[in-house]
Amino acid sequence: MPEVASIFTGSQIGVETTPGTAVAANRLLSSMALEPGISINFNRFRPMGQLVASQITPGQDFTEWNVTGVGNYSEMIYPLNSLLVTVSPTTVDTTGRRWTFTPAGRSEDTIKTYTVESGSATRAQKAAYVLFNGLEITFNRTDGVGMSGSAIGQNIQDNITLTASPTLLAEQVMLPTHLNVYVDPTSAAIGTTKLLRDFNAVFRCNDRWGAVWPINSANASYASHVNTEPTVQMELTVAADSSGMGYLTNARAGTTLYVQLSAVSTVLAGAATAFYDCLIKMAGKVSAINAFDDQDGIKVLTFTLDAIYDPAWGTGKYVEVQVTNQIASL
Numbered sequence: 569m570p571e572v573a574s575i576f577t578g579s580q581i582g583v584e585t586t587p588g589t590a591v592a593a594n595r596l597l598s599s600m601a602l603e604p605g606i607s608i609n610f611n612r613f614r615p616m617g618q619l620v621a622s623q624i625t626p627g628q629d630f631t632e633w634n635v636t637g638v639g640n641y642s643e644m645i646y647p648l649n650s651l652l653v654t655v656s657p658t659t660v661d662t663t664g665r666r667w668t669f670t671p672a673g674r675s676e677d678t679i680k681t682y683t684v685e686s687g688s689a690t691r692a693q694k695a696a697y698v699l700f701n702g703l704e705i706t707f708n709r710t711d712g713v714g715m716s717g718s719a720i721g722q723n724i725q726d727n728i729t730l731t732a733s734p735t736l737l738a739e740q741v742m743l744p745t746h747l748n749v750y751v752d753p754t755s756a757a758i759g760t761t762k763l764l765r766d767f768n769a770v771f772r773c774n775d776r777w778g779a780v781w782p783i784n785s786a787n788a789s790y791a792s793h794v795n796t797e798p799t800v801q802m803e804l805t806v807a808a809d810s811s812g813m814g815y816l817t818n819a820r821a822g823t824t825l826y827v828q829l830s831a832v833s834t835v836l837a838g839a840a841t842a843f844y845d846c847l848i849k850m851a852g853k854v855s856a857i858n859a860f861d862d863q864d865g866i867k868v869l870t871f872t873l874d875a876i877y878d879p880a881w882g883t884g885k886y887v888e889v890q891v892t893n894q895i896a897s898l
Contacts, residue, residue, distance in 0.1 A: 576688040580734045583898045584681045590696040593685040596734040600637030604686050607632045630789050631695045631721040639713025639742030641844040641893045650700040653677040661838025669889040673877040694728045695721035702774035713742040722789035740844050742831040750828040755881035758826040765807035767863045771848045774799045800875035802827045808867045815871045819854035837892050847890040851878040
């Protein structure tokens with residue numbers, strides 16, 4: 569029997585119709601990896617007068633997935649449809665598909681869940697009811713767009729046969745030359761004022777969902793998910809010049825700022841004017857300021873902004889993500 573070689577372990581994903589009902593994982597990911605970890609909470613009991621335990625019993629049984637990758641205009645819609653809200657794209661410029669994710673700030677969101685298979689032809693595992701619970705997207709002129717995050721899924725199924733011939737999504741990677749960062753004082757102006765000395769920008773959304781564990785012997789793992797209070801932030805590492813230090817004034821005044829991280833490709837998704845893009849917009853207030861640091865010999869300062877719900881932004885928003893590609897459906 570051949571060894572289970574780590575180098576051939578890959579990730580495949582399939583969109584579930586009903587959360588928890590497994591489907592074929594018929595999409596192959598080339599820019600994002602989901603690595604499963606088995607999580608079983610064991611209960612230990614040691615009676616009085618005994619040196620070691622007499623009972624160790626399994627409790628909650630689920631999977632925790634480590635998410636890593638690079639920005640890809642085609643694949644980005646998969647975590648966003650699970651982390652933020654599920655949407656259908658609109659057609660732009662004939663062949664372009666625009667996905668606009670606007671999670672609600674005062675009601676529950678409907679999301680997509682996935683069946684994920686991980687492994688190789690030698691040995692593989694899968695889990696159903698996988699949902700993205702955290703995502704961090706980093707814009708950097710040197711490294712481009714990096715992704716990290718987490719997902720949860722129901723209990724692992726071992727020694728499965730991988731779905732054959734999964735479809736490889738179009739490889740449209742976000743390059744460092746595609747990136748810009750904007751900060752503006754109003755939602756109407758968002759995406760207007762470009763920062764010329766921003767060296768690193770991070771968007772993060774963590775702890776979006778919690779698992780529900782009712783007492784029911786029919787459930788081998790968690791039964792459903794529920795909204796929890798998430799951490800939604802932007803981090804901007806800017807030169808400590810007159811422009812960058814201006815955010816200290818905003819911090820002291822508690823003013824709301826509107827940040828946009830922009831990746832716009834030079835490749836058309838549409839017929840003439842719609843390019844592949846990813847625009848991450850957030851309304852926020854400064855919540856933390858890091859110590860002065862050095863970046864490429866420049867004195868810099870990192871400001872963290874926490875998302876703020878703005879009822880005056882459209883019909884009420886705290887974050888909005890737009891992705892334009894040629895993917896008509898998940």
